[in-house]
Amino acid sequence: MSQEQSQRMQSMCESAKAHVDDLLVMLSKSKMLSILYIMNCDKEPMRFSEIKKRVNSSSTTVARRLGELEDYGLVTRTAFATVPATVIYELTEDAITLQPSLESMFEWVLNRADSSV
Amino acid sequence: MSQEQSQRMQSMCESAKAHVDDLLVMLSKSKMLSILYIMNCDKEPMRFSEIKKRVNSSSTTVARRLGELEDYGLVTRTAFATVPATVIYELTEDAITLQPSLESMFEWVLNRADSSV
DNA sequence: GGGACAGGTTACAACATTGTTACAAAAAAA
């Protein structure tokens, strides 16, 4: 890492602690990163049941996480009055800017997994 | 994102789920991201008490998290037989290759924190 | 009327995690 980056990191570390903490707590909730992960994999809008199936969790937890993501402005929820109901979730622009980080994180995991097999 | 990258992402999403999941579960534990964050900010080896103070948590939790990070090969623990004891923690080479991802994640967090003030 | 379906919500019991308290070790200082 360059000196310049290092300094930026330094100053980043000194400020905005509370907000950072909030976000870290949110991202630390169970299935949260998984949801962002799978929505990141498959860029299409995704239905509730699809998300639930993919992260392998209960309706309750998935609903809770999606609600939190919506509150934080990371996903949008759109309901269609079809029969039966159709609700789709999409990452917001904001969430999409997080993609590169997640992606390189997952790549790191995979490289690691490869060399440890 | 390019088509090629998208395809890479796709194939990543189909394999090695277990490993990714392991990492996500580990990173989701309380204070885990915070610990990596502060160790990332301040690249020097860090003492137990310093980490504890910075993440504002109990000895028990900090010890648990550091143990998990050590098990996972992301930090090394070095004890010196001084009086009183001195123990330092450092990110491993492996963790350092993960830094750019975490760093950009933290940057994303900070940008968001800023704009929500 | 009675399903069936998607997409939830609510209540609650089961389970997991956290912090607190007590304790330990070792040597130097008071």
Add this chain to the structure above:
DNA sequence: TTTTTTTGTAACAATGTTGTAACCTGTCCC
């Protein structure tokens, strides 16, 4: 001799989180 310090660990009560089961809405189909 007692205190002080750092770095933990063990036990356990308090707290937080999860999944389960039940229920709900709205509409189409039989």
